[in-house]
Amino acid sequence: MSRWTIAAAQYGGQHQSVENHVTHHLRFIEEAARQGCDLLVFPELSLTGPGEAGLPLPPDDWQLAPLLHAVQLLNITVIAGTTLLQDGVTYKGLALFTPHTDTICRYPQGRGASLVPGVKQLTILDTQSDAPIIDPQATLFTSCQAVNDNRWRQSISRLQRFAHRYAIAVLMANACSGSALWDEKGQLIVRADNGELLLTGSLGRQGWQGEIIPLG
Template identity: 50%
Template sequence: MSHWKIAAAQYEPLQTTLAEHVTHHLKFIEKAASHRCELLVFPSLSLLGCTDQDDSLPAPPDSALLQPLAYAAATYRMTIIAGLPVEHHSRFVKGIAVFSPWISSPLTFHQSHGACIARHLKTISVVDEQPEGMDMDPAFSLFTTGQSVSEPNLLASTSRLQRFSHQFAIAVLMANARGSSALWDESGQLIVRADRGSLLLTGQRTAQGWQGDIIPLR
């Protein structure tokens, strides 16, 4: 995973149309591309406005409306993970869409917790159960999660993610819409944490370990 650069998008929840959400995502994607990021993770239900609701979700958007994000993934050679509703067992539930340079249309998954990513971004495994109880494949090098939580739930969530990182010796990247997006290294040590605001939190893995940065979105 040498010289691998990743990013988490952070911004306050928005109430707007799907087309405007897509345009907003593209601004973050372009900023991440300008910093040579290969992976960008958005908060929970980002294409719905970063809501933290789990029920009464609308139907998933038509895949054609998401093509600008697929095009951006191909153009910038970037894997993008965004949040949206998906249909599962005749219900609309929280899920993610994965846009990657090697696929023409997004892959969608119902999920509750996040995704494990293997080296070179060629393998993604979505985690739907409590991640603490999963069998971790040693090929995975990063666990990503998109959230939209505030205190006091945020403190409990970040503590759980830090323990998870240490337990499985895996780096963890969290994109949280309401602030405190963060990156932990494989030992559970905090590398970088954001305050509030519209920004990119970035992490770069080199032979010397992880380094992090905060980039305001202007």
């Protein structure tokens, strides 16, 4: 792959139904495709919202079918925030939509996920591990978050150190503001302010280049 273009969706939608979240996601996906993106990453719980009395139940394949159809049509890979249910307990997870499969893959959110361009799976970093296992071929680590203020500052400091320590680019999709991309040296490529937008990064022969695309 001579050029790889990725994007973080700075998505702050708080809808009352999965269907409305899906419709909102489609707007970001269509814009990312117009920008030539190969990968689009949403913040945590983007498909469900955080819920009022606890994490919502996970959406099913039928509810998410429009997203799978969109990624197949537009040839773009999407990572979205969802919930998972196991043994009666609901917890945060990731949903992976890829263009050439009819299956939606689901993973625990963990500390984030690493991936190799073109590979149809994620490697999730265990929240309990101090020595994460990263595929040596992986060129990107993604972090799906929904944090403000002090937690955001802690996150960007931690992710910058992570990029430098493990020599891997890091893309953070945050719900409200401050989505960012660091290169494999831990240098900041681009960081967003407030608002709904796409933060994009392209990896070419001269390294990473970033851009902010407002969604007006």
